[in-house]
Amino acid sequence: MAKAYDDIPGTIVFDSEQAARGYHLNQFCISLRLQANRDAYKADPEGYIDTFPMTPEQRTAALTEDWLGLLELGGNIYYTSKLAAFHGINFQELAGLMTGMGSTDYRAMMVSGGRSIDGNRYQSEWDENDDG
């Protein structure tokens, strides 16, 4: 079913459908909030991740740190940021990775006022830019 927010570009709304898809993935990510679990994941990544019944695609995305893929497969940023924290990546560095801009350029964009809303409201605005 089409949703009102489907046409917002570069955005995945974590709605009930995404939440259901990403449940075990998100529970894996959030488990890394605690030191004992961080230690267990560090000692044996595959052994630890296999205690969470996620899909093979989700498992690969987590192990390979595919930050956009994780969101598309049902992950939510507040959960995937715990996996990022495990790898020593903070929110701003994570945004640098997801946008493909890299930390330096992303930080510079934020310092100069952030990503403008103009041209970033509708998917059609992004598609036009691709054509151009």
Add this chain to the structure above:
Amino acid sequence: MARITSGVACSHVPALGVASDKGITGDDYYGPIFKGFEFSKQWIAEEKPDVIFLVYNDHCTAFDARVIPTFALGCASEYQPADEGWGPRPVPVVKGHRDLSAHIAQSLVLDEFDITIMNEMEVDHGLTVPLTMMFGQPEEWPCPVVPLAVNVVQYPAPHGRRCYALGKAVRRAIESYGEDLKVCVFGTGGMSHQLQHQRAGLINADWDARFMDLLVNDPEFGSQIEHIEYLREAGSEGIELVMWYVMRGALNEQVNEVHRFYHVPASNTAVGHMILENA
């Protein structure tokens, strides 16, 4: 009787907590932000609330995906700062006010707001960063806190209209509490920001300014803002701003805006802060 005298709106960007904890609040990046709160620290030292009713969202800390209450009221005698993946923040334990919490919980349910009661709850940066911004680094927080956690992580967050109505119910609850207490209500989160995917970094300063104007002058109208507008105009995480409407609902229709501060950026986020006093 207890009474609400003022409201504080405040972003709760985790990086601001880190800056305070690391002692880098005076550098070129964070300096201007903490300067914007100097007035506020002085103001709250004079205002001296007996209790803070603090509306915030938990970031999958006390609540992971297993349990997602839309509104959860803290009813504990204390709340420990949580480990969010980097170790707990080195800030004081947050003391609660169990009797007032219990009274508010009963009053809200009888007033048809079916909140979840939390007798144990760790609190994350959503709650502790606003305390840091308003009080700095005291040995103990100067007053007890009654926390209200709102789900804004899994869509949909409660509607702004519902949050505004809840604020009014919170006011009825507090004003029917027998002890003479002065209560300040905090609404936290926002302003425009998007943390996720390729549109991360979105900031909409014009929209934020209009949001603040409406919050002060026409909250009935502002509370009608639909989710799609928050998502599109203020970013997927900007929807946190519905929580400011719980605070606003707890105040008088007429308020005096005694302070407003806005700054871009803190990490990925526009920092917004206001102090409102009942007129």
